[in-house]
Amino acid sequence: MLFNSFDFAIFLPIVFIGYWFLFNKTLKIQNLFILVSSYFFYGCWDWRFLSLILFSTIVDYLIGIGLSRKENITKRKLLLWISILMNLGFLGFFKYYNFFLHNFITAFSFFGKEISANSLDIILPVGISFYTFQTLSYTIDVYKRKLEPIKDFIAFSAFVSFFPQLVAGPIERATNLLPQFQKNRIFKNDLAIDGVKQILWGLFKKVVIADNCAFFCNEIFNNSSSYNGSTLVLGAIFFSFQIYGDFSGYSDIAIGVAKLFGFKLMKNFLYPYFSRDIAEFWRRWHISLTTWFRDYLYIPLGGSRASKGVIVRNVLIVFLVSGFWHGANWTFLFWGGLNGLLFLPLIIQKKNRKYTNDISNSFYFLPSFKEFFSILSTFALVTLCWVFFRAESLTHAFQYLNGIFSDTLFEPPLITFKLGLLVLLIFYMITIEWFGRFSEHPLKNLVKNRNIMFKISFYSLILILTIWFSGKQQDFIYFQF
Numbered sequence: 300m301l302f303n304s305f306d307f308a309i310f311l312p313i314v315f316i317g318y319w320f321l322f323n324k325t326l327k328i329q330n331l332f333i334l335v336s337s338y339f340f341y342g343c344w345d346w347r348f349l350s351l352i353l354f355s356t357i358v359d360y361l362i363g364i365g366l367s368r369k370e371n372i373t374k375r376k377l378l379l380w381i382s383i384l385m386n387l388g389f390l391g392f393f394k395y396y397n398f399f400l401h402n403f404i405t406a407f408s409f410f411g412k413e414i415s416a417n418s419l420d421i422i423l424p425v426g427i428s429f430y431t432f433q434t435l436s437y438t439i440d441v442y443k444r445k446l447e448p449i450k451d452f453i454a455f456s457a458f459v460s461f462f463p464q465l466v467a468g469p470i471e472r473a474t475n476l477l478p479q480f481q482k483n484r485i486f487k488n489d490l491a492i493d494g495v496k497q498i499l500w501g502l503f504k505k506v507v508i509a510d511n512c513a514f515f516c517n518e519i520f521n522n523s524s525s526y527n528g529s530t531l532v533l534g535a536i537f538f539s540f541q542i543y544g545d546f547s548g549y550s551d552i553a554i555g556v557a558k559l560f561g562f563k564l565m566k567n568f569l570y571p572y573f574s575r576d577i578a579e580f581w582r583r584w585h586i587s588l589t590t591w592f593r594d595y596l597y598i599p600l601g602g603s604r605a606s607k608g609v610i611v612r613n614v615l616i617v618f619l620v621s622g623f624w625h626g627a628n629w630t631f632l633f634w635g636g637l638n639g640l641l642f643l644p645l646i647i648q649k650k651n652r653k654y655t656n657d658i659s660n661s662f663y664f665l666p667s668f669k670e671f672f673s674i675l676s677t678f679a680l681v682t683l684c685w686v687f688f689r690a691e692s693l694t695h696a697f698q699y700l701n702g703i704f705s706d707t708l709f710e711p712p713l714i715t716f717k718l719g720l721l722v723l724l725i726f727y728m729i730t731i732e733w734f735g736r737f738s739e740h741p742l743k744n745l746v747k748n749r750n751i752m753f754k755i756s757f758y759s760l761i762l763i764l765t766i767w768f769s770g771k772q773q774d775f776i777y778f779q780f
Contacts, residue, residue, distance in 0.1 A: 300343040303505055316735045318560055319486055324482055332455045337462035346367045348424040358385055359434045363441045363448035382438040386431045393423055400628030410737045426466030432591055434459055437473035439595060446474050454480040463556040467549050467775055469567040469587035496742040502553030503761050508728055509544030511721050512537040519522045520689055523699045528708030538689045539682045545776045550739055575673035577641045578651035592617050606646055615639045634687040644736030657703035702710055
């Protein structure tokens with residue numbers, strides 16, 4: 300069930316009414332209703348994989364109980380490793396089995412030895428990369444004694460399968476979300492209204508920006524050899540806004556829907572394309588994943604409190620693993636490694652936290668020339684990296700970049716009315732996000748002090764554009780991860 304589908308438009312009000320008016324007698328009944336609703340939501344995609352979520356839930360629940368009863372460090376480590384191997388084992392099988400098999404066969408063929416092995420027709424369960432990391436955060440935090448293990452199986456199951464963020468995040472920490480299932484929730488009108496605003500903005504970014512960018516991006520990338528360099532640049536830029544509108548749009552909808560039910564999820568995007576260097580970009584992009592790798596991989600490896608050689612190793616490991624997390628393709632590994640190489644000079648020179656303040660805080664209307672140049676150059680580097688993320692193969696990516704940096708780069712790009720309209724819509728989105736960048740999402744406070752007619756006109760335009768462009772439903776990009 301897609302957030303941008305008619306089915307979800309029916310599902311959400313029904314669950315909302317049931318949650319607040321029919322099944323609100325006790326906390327356990329309310330959590331049970333959320334659990335059943337979440338399983339129905341996921342089952343609409345493929346009910347067979349509900350057993351996978353249930354199995355993962357049961358195992359990590361029991362391991363959490365077991366950790367609370369064990370003081371022996373060896374036995375505690377054993378329980379932790381059972382959870383890690385079980386969760387990553389399922390993830391590895393469904394996501395990477397055929398990748399490793401294919402490369403294993405290719406490696407032996409390179410040395411003149413032929414191996415016969417059949418790949419499996421494996422369906423990748425939607426959201427497995429997300430809920431796997433979410434349950435892992437629980438067992439790791441319980442092991443580290445940062446969190447008391449939960450005894451309420453219904454609450455824990457609802458935490459694992461919470462439908463707003465089940466299939467594409469944010470990847471919630473157990474320390475943040477799980478306690479919210481253990482206390483009574485009261486309907487707050489202000490929180491619900493803010494949730495609706497965030498849902499509207501998320502739908503706008505997905506339906507109006509991402510889906511329209513996808514139309515041109517797919518055409519240009521799939522036929523890249525037929526276009527000149529300037530048109531290929533447009534294709535790369537459109538993909539940058541496609542993946543941003545698609546994924547941050549999903550996150551906004553997920554966070555907004557959670558607010559309707561009295562939950563507060565963590566921020567997943569904080570205007571990343573206004574970043575002034577790569578380090579700032581990665582603090583603002585897919586925050587739930589980058590902080591997960593920071594806390595559960597980078598810091599345990601030694602973090603930045605080590606020799607420069609160890610720091611280089613740690614950074615590259617994290618970025619390579621992050622790239623591989625996105626998919627079983629060498630393009631993702633290369634994309635992750637390339638971002639790591641761009642990040643390294645900043646962390647080695649201890650300039651990776653140069654920009655931790657609000658973006659252009661002293662320039663409400665326009666950034667300074669220096670900041671504008673930094674934002675533009677960072678966006679250009681990120682966009683070039685996205686070419687590897689979007690390309691079908693490394694060969695395709697290098698061919699695409701070769702086409703960009705050819706003598707056709709300064710030829711006029713292919714311009715159509717629809718393309719020009721899309722550029723205007725992107726500029727409209729950038730403008731709203733720039734002036735609303737001081738809030739969690741731009742619609743939160745942007746027109747707070749305006750008169751009622753201005754507010755109605757402002758929200759109506761966004762709603763009309765979203766409805767106008769809501770044609771064919773397109774999957775969210777991160778569903779494949």
